[in-house]
Amino acid sequence: MRYALATLLLACAMSAVRAQVETPRPPIPLDARQEAQYKALLPELRCLVCQNESLADSQAPLAADLRYEIRGLIAKGASDADVKRYLVARYGEFVLYRPRLETRTLLLWSGPFLLLLAACAGVLSYARRRARAAAPPPVDEGALRRLLEERDR
Amino acid sequence: MSAELGHFALILALGVALLQWGVPLIGWRRRDARLLAFGASAAHAQFLCVLVAYACLTYAFVTKDFSLAYVAENDHTRLPLFYRVTAVWGAHEGSLLLWVLILSGWTVAVSVFNRRLPLEMGALVLSVLGAISVGFYLFILLTSSPFDRLYPVPTEGHDLNPILQDPGLALHPPVLYMGYVGFSVAFAFAIAALIGGRLDGAWARWTRPWTVTAWMFLTLGITFGSWWAYKELGWGGWWFWDPVENASFMPWLAGTALIHSLAVTEKRGLLKSWTVLLAILAFSLSLLGTFLVRSGVLVSVHAFASDPTRGLFVLGLIGVVVGGALALYAWRAPRLSAYGELNLLSREGLLLFNNVFLVCAAGVVLLGTLYPLVLDALGLGKISVGPPYFDSVFVPLIVPLILLVGLAATVPWKRARLAESLRRLRMPAAAALAVGLTLPLAIQGRTTLVAVAGTLLGVWAAGTAVQDLWRRVRSKADWRAGLTSVPRAAWGMNLAHIGLGVWAIGVACVTSFGAEKDVRLAPGAHAELGGYTFVFQGEREAAGPNYTAQQGSVLVEREGTTVARLYPQKRLYASQGTVITEAAIHPGPFGDLYVSLGEGYDDGSWSLRLYDKPMVRWIWLGGVLMFLGGGLAASDRRYRLARALERRSAQAAEATAA
């Protein structure tokens, strides 16, 4: 089964020849502010069918249906949070491309800062060590002589 | 028959690779020059074997030999010849064969150029490459042979996936693999240094051209991939932070860091253990990418048909190769000591910060890519980490990086005279400010903060690079002498930095000014976008060699004059019963117009998606410039000269010793 699902992945840029019935519906009109809200919100949402496209990009029929629903919600004055709640209630957190800040995503959001901090600390400590070790170490005379002798042999 | 020959050649290649791994190692232990020199012959033999195997598979594709399961799955009698050849790497098994072909190609190249290397070092490098080859041959032969027969033999193939039937795909994987696999050479040099204990400026000088060459192919491969996705996936995006894209981007970031730390190691003898770690990291991330793409652990656009056994095998391979390398690193790296002071306000100090940002960027991409997997594995639910996350954490890392580019190229090695450097940077800074404020206004008539910032950064990176070249040329009395005196490495570095600038300008403009519109148009109706009028003139049938299409006709006008006629298609590939949209693009140096065809309705109207993509080509132009810069840098005279000199001194030493 896993195998079959995986082979479907590529299928998302395409669509199978299907007899899925589409009910023709006129697009819901939005005013300029709502249209801007709609445009900005869609790329934040993941398509459930073509799981690597946002709702803005996906050509899957479900994505079209969801776009229609979202336009409807926005036309009724829903905020971004309302729309997200609507989708999460049905499909789970998976639909949000920008994970919410919660306990389980704490490391995801703080990770970049921690990483940068650690890297900068590493660089500074390296520079300090280098400054201390600036002078070459004392030469081990014995070892040097042995090396030279070895070469002459 | 040819399939059996191919299969046999592959088994033979495995045997030769085993010898290439083992014999030079024994020679190294016994200090036996003849055994040490064996690696080169093995590399040639191995290449020959893989070439035969590869030729056999290509022959099977060209002759439509559907008795091979892999051919039956990815070929079709009506597939054009060009795509029959590229279909060889259109799916998992064949792409692995391409992978090993390229790996053994790199190995041969190393064996040829390494004639000038000290014998032991060259032999160890070939041995490590042999070991990696063994892993991949076993992977192919045990889990993914493209030579498996099928019975009963189907009369028709299942066809190459239609979205892969595009010239972009013909270019993307081979070039990308050149990059991925190329990092194995830097990896092999790092391991050889750890084993042999030799890591000095000369080592860095040998490793640098190989690393830069691999990097430049990876850059070009990613650029092609982005271009292909843009024109073929139909939504006008050029980068989506898909796991597959991230899989190629992580080694690119690590490789870019490696190029810069190698410069420090070569010039100043510092950062030795760090450079070695980066070399291991760059190749490890390439392997990780292979795992992510082929195992199906993550959801991705173009994952290969995958099964867990393959995933498990790659996982084992990573465990052995990378685990072994890192264990060796933990054991031997503490001995790689460096002498010399590091001043943070010097070129090497700034390059260190370059490494900080690049490695953090790679780390962030890794974190975001794997985080959903971590949560799922811990039973904490499924989440998505997508473009909004990556954009918001990546931009704060890339902005200081681009600022550094301008600074680091101006500041000298060892110790900076800050005042002087800053004075020198007045010109590019002024230019960046002026162009950043005016260019978006000039081409778009409006501006945004992102556009100003991006253009400013882009002009800054490119301007400082131009200034550096100008200064070098001017340092000679005669400009002709000046031009020829600038080493290729300097041309290359600056060209790559100009590429970075061009890329930044493209990204800033397309994200700020790109516009799109979903419309439903009846024939004769029109829509407006970005100052252009798109007139839908109707739809008709069209046909290609192996598909039929519905082709829309869209006339684009601006202020009454025709700008372009676009013919977006919806293609039906009957062999697989799939429909794909083929967008129509009117390319231009300052922007693309892009139309893709949606659904047709009973009343003759069609839904269309229109895009205006200002400056989008600059993104790929930037990638191409980086590629060219890499080529110039890798072919610098100094590497060839240095090798010849070292060879001579080594010979002299041998003569004295004898």
Place this chain on the structure above:
Amino acid sequence: MRFALPLAVLIALLALFAVGLQRDPRRLPSPLIGKPAPAFDLPTIALPGPPGAVPPPARMTQADLRGAPVLVNFFASWCAGCQDEHPFLMELARSGEVRLVGIDYKDAESDLRRWLGRHGDPYAVVLSDLSGNTGIDWGVYGVPETFVLDAQGRIVFKQIGPLTPEAWQRIRPLLQGSAS
């Protein structure tokens, strides 16, 4: 010590991947598990049932699903996975172990009749979700999907993709638990 750090990171990653390989990233757990079935009001499709059977009402709502455990199967005549699971659904219907309610997702009634005529009708009742809105409310993202409802009308399980005998083995104990 710090030179061994990369090795430690690698080992952690390998362990992670080994676990990750066991899981399918595309299967999404439904947030509806444990919640009452979402509201709907759909027309039924009149089908030639067994002789003497009571014809279903013209419309049904989520309230009509209460009283006994029920399997709600979203399917369509145009969907390939639905054909894969169909023989098992027929078997299940014959065994009489559970009531099967079909919701025909974005499908033409004529196609559905032809399809059920050809493959057999395992459903106690078939509802038509022509617009797909009920599918959205139930969080359906690719038919076939099957929801298991207990006698109180709460969703206790969701199968994504074809209903297999293995899945049924997991569902059966849930039904017994809820019936008592």
